[in-house]
Amino acid sequence: MSATTPRERRELDPGSCCPDCGGDLRRVGEDVSEILDMVVAQLKVLEVARPKKSCRRCEKMVQVPAPSRPIPGSMASAALLAYILVSKFDDHLPLYRLAEIFARMDEPFCAIGSSTMANDIPDSTLVDWCGRAMKVLKPLIDRIDDDVMRSDLLHADDTPIRVLDRSQRDRGLGKGVKKGRIWAYVRDQRPWAGAAPPGAVYRFAPDWKEEHVREHLQKTEGILQADGYKGYAKLYDPGPDGAVQLREAACWAHLRRDFHDVWTSTGSAIAREALDRIGLRHCA
16 A cells, blocks of 8 residues: 555444443553455546526626536546547446446346346447547657657667458458557656656557558657567668667567577577576676
């Protein structure tokens, strides 16, 4: 538990009279123990009432304007949308499961798997809320993207992701699956007490072509720490004036893997020494 974890004190007071003789009790101390509790999420309906009033002198009608909503015409509050987005994109919770969780919140005693849950938010509604919420957040996403990608030191890496091949589906060949890529570009100056706040930008591409990283990093200058992916190579090459857009900072973690593979498969003393030196350099 951290120092910021909310605390609630429950005092079990024996009263002011002795249970045996009825004499007055005086406080001489207390024993305190801790129990970690969970505050369960709960859905509620906020009724926004706006009374209409008329002026007794001029008959003018007066009413407070309705508050704006993140998604116009939607019942979802900002807090509910934040909960849905974090659950889906950070906790990787499918929306159909989230719909089941919302249903259980309103029916605490219903049978598991019951289809008669009162608080039913359809999957299609959750999908719509996610899409429209991302449009609301687009200006903020663009500002973060621009700020991070203009940093003079970035860490970059990519990971494969399975995506549906629409061309296969459109030709009636079923739900074909192909391999796409997600690139992560990270700014983190905390290890050396830098002033810039940490941030991350994620970019999707349908394939692993090097043209994607050149487009992603077109505004970036300085140092790029990454693996040996060939798509970065041209970004390190000097231009006509001899200047380079990016300087390469090779990743020790990726380099170490090859020495580790050789050492585990052959027991090479040279590979073992390389691992030891990398370890000392990392600790330093």
